[in-house]
Amino acid sequence: MTNSFIKPLFLASGLLFYTALGFAQDNLVNSLKNNQSANSTAGFKFTEVINLENTPVQNQGSSGTCWSYSTNSFLESEMIRMGKQPVALSQIFSARNAYVEKGISYVRMHGAVTLGDGGALHDVINMYRKYGAVPQLNYTGLNYGTKNNKFAEMAAITTGMLEAVVKNPNGTLTPNWEKAYAGMIDSYLGTVPEKFDYKGKSYTPQSFAKQVVGINPDDYAELSSFNDHPFYSKFTLMVPDNWSFDQVSNVPVNELTEIIDNALKKGYSVSWATDVSEKYFSYKNGVAYVPTKPVEEMNAEETAALFAEPKPEMEITQENRQAAFDNYQTTDDHGMHIVGLAKDQNGREYYIVKNSWGVTNDYKGYLYVTKNYVKYKTTAILLHKGGIPSAISRKLGL
Known part of the structure; x- marks a missing residue:
């Protein structure tokens, strides 16, 4: 990867849910690739409204690291927005450190925390705050000859190791288990460099984050929308991969898109956690929308034409959004990066979304999402506080 950036011509992710055996990502991606129409690009005519500069699309391979790819x-x-030359950051550096912290949490919680290599958007900010950042060229995570991430074996072995620690066979935990666990991760991903050179100057991960990347972790906020918590307050996001029990700010559902719109207009992109398991999300076609008719009630002809052209959408309310989450129809299974806004030929607005499954779909790794x-x-969603409308920011106390 290079440090150059591009302005995409078209319209983020790995699974946030990822099993210890590592099969969930591959199975979902394969199913999504089969969920398509042949003539999507002919039926949809998109016009860019906002298209923020961003770095090249990458491929997370067989790993549940979408949260790290999308937020890095x-x-x-953010570096581009601040007028800096962007650096291709190591997504696996963030992930490696999160795995270490998650393992410690798992043992302290007696095994009552989700394992695997899934995570949340805030994990990248938290790891940046504690560990710093490293260029991708200095820490690829490809430590044993693979060209792409392949984490299933590592996940299975580290899970077994932590389960053994929790069983506490000695009766008292040794002082060595954390070192042994981190060493097991590093044997797969590589040892993190204590120092490295970048453009002729030596850095540590912490000094690189401060001097080159230059973001302030305190400048960022994570938000969601659920009606079982008071609006404009913080609550613990109850999803399995929130292993750190971070809190997010709660806003009404219509304000989610109001915030994203305001951010994009002001030049701020948005990191996005979402559900992509529905048949009306097509990675291959690069389009996602909510049809008025449930897919399970469609006939074969209707299903085949899901992405043939723009179609009417279901009205979204606070109530049906909440019901989908409560019924497990909406789960935290993917993270992506919102970088722009577009309209179709009928004037409907779509967010331009950058994914991390390579460039194999109809829009070279980007999607248009209503x-x-x-x-x-x-x-x-996670974004710079400066992207939040001032009236909403005041209500949130940011």
């Missing part, structure tokens, strides 16, 4: 992509765009889909399926 977001940080790279605002209704974002309202319905978002589990969280």
Whole structure:
């Protein structure tokens, strides 16, 4: 990867849910690739409204690291917004440190925390705050000859190791288990460099984060929308991969898109956690929307034409959004990066979304996602506080 950035011509992710055996990502991606129409690009005519500069699309491979790819992509765009030359940041550096912290949490919680390599948007900010950042070239995570991430074996072994620690066979935990656990991760991903050179100067991860990347972790906020908590207050996001029990700010559903719109207009991109398991999300076609008719009630002809052209959408309310989450129809299974806004030939607005599954779909790794889909399926967004409308910011006390 290079440090250059591009302004995408078209319209973020790995699974936030990822099993210890590592199969969930591959199975979902394969199913999404089969969920398509042949003539999507002919039926949809998109016109860009906002298209923020961002770094090249990457491929997370067989790993549940979408949260790290999407939010590191977001940080790279933050560097561009601040007038800096963006650096391709190591997503696996963030992930490696989160795995270490998650393992400690798992043992302290007696095994009552989700394992695997899934995570949340705030994990990248938290790891940045504690550990700093490293260029991707200095820490690829490809430590044993693979060209792309392949984490299933590591996940299975580290899970077994932590389960053994929790069983506490000695009766008292040794002082060595954390070192042994981190060493097991590093044997797969590589040892983190204590120092490295970048453009002729030596850095530590902490000094690189401060002097080159230059973001302030305190400048960022994570938000969601659920009606079982008071609006404009903070609550613990109850999803399995929130292993750190971070809190997010709660806003009404219509304000989610109001916030994203305001951010994009002011030049701020948005890191986005969502559900992509529905048949009306097509990675291959690069389109996601919410049809008025449930897919399970469609006949074969209707299903085949899901992405043939723009179609009417279901109205999204606070109530049906909440019901989808409560019924497990909406889960935190993917993270992506919102980088722009577009309209189709009928004037409907779509967010331009950067994914991390490579460039194999119809829009070279980008997707067009309707605002209704974002309202319905978002589990969280993360952005610079400066992108939040001032009236909403005041209500949130930011």
